[in-house]
Amino acid sequence: MIENIKANFTESIQTKIAASEMLPPAIDKAAMMMVEALIRGNKILSCGNGGSAGDAQHFSSEMLNRFERDRPSLPAIAITTDTSTLTSITNDYSYDEVFSKQVRALGQPGDVLLAISTSGNSRNVINAMEAALSRDMTIVALTGKDGGEMAGFLGEHDVEIRVPSNRTARIQEVHLLVIHCLCECIDDSLFPAHDPDGY
Numbered sequence: 001m002i003e004n005i006k007a008n009f010t011e012s013i014q015t016k017i018a019a020s021e022m023l024p025p026a027i028d029k030a031a032m033m034m035v036e037a038l039i040r041g042n043k044i045l046s047c048g049n050g051g052s053a054g055d056a057q058h059f060s061s062e063m064l065n066r067f068e069r070d071r072p073s074l075p076a077i078a079i080t081t082d083t084s085t086l087t088s089i090t091n092d093y094s095y096d097e098v099f100s101k102q103v104r105a106l107g108q109p110g111d112v113l114l115a116i117s118t119s120g121n122s123r124n125v126i127n128a129m130e131a132a133l134s135r136d137m138t139i140v141a142l143t144g145k146d147g148g149e150m151a152g153f154l155g156e157h158d159v160e161i162r163v164p165s166n167r168t169a170r171i172q173e174v175h176l177l178v179i180h181c182l183c184e185c186i187d188d189s190l191f192p193a194h195d196p197d198g199y
């Protein structure tokens with residue numbers, strides 16, 4: 001067990017090192033898309049399944065409350081949280097529609113969809129991306145593996161941040177780091193720190 005645990009740490013560290021060499025330009029582009037949307041008065045919707053639903057909520061809570069320093073609340077909604085909405089859409093239509101119906105209701109032109117899937121193949125996330133495009137939103141996709149079907153849905157105004165790993169857990173661990181990078185970039189752009197420690 002101890003050896004397996006150590007191997008998980010090693011694999012996670014190696015995945016992060018590989019990601020640190022490949023992902024910063026895409027993360028920077030995604031952060032700028034979000035900053036421009038927020039400056040325009042738009043908002044960010046986020047979605048994903050399982051651990052990625054947690055990531056979607058982690059991101060929105062850091063927007064709505066704060067990341068590392070005090071600043072005004074920023075508009076973001078995780079569409080993974082309202083069990084009445086989730087169960088009724090799934091019951092009456094299909095789990096595949098659980099995010100897309102919410103995007104069509106809440107999405108406005110210029111909003112950003114943060115779409116999170118380690119495989120890139122979750123049908124409800126892909127349908128949410130289709131709905132976002134129909135609402136003239138832009139998309140930041142956090143993926144892994146080969147990017148799955150999600151990779152094929154992205155246009156020149158969108159960005160994919162694909163973690164170089166085939167293991168769901170390792171991909172999720174880097175997704176959380178990416179989310180924290182996005183939060184820091186957004187805060188530094190919109191609310192530059194006044195003291196050198198950033199607090």
Ligand SMILES: O=C(CO)[C@@H](O)[C@H](O)[C@H](O)[C@H](O)COP(=O)(O)O
Binds near residue numbers: 051052116120121169
């Ligand atoms: O957290 C984990 C595995 O670490 C699981 O809950 C995982 O998120 C679920 O199996 C998801 O349904 C996987 O979906 P996706 O990442 O392929 O879109």
Ligand SMILES: [Zn+2]
Binds near residue numbers: 051169172
């Ligand atoms: Zn997990």
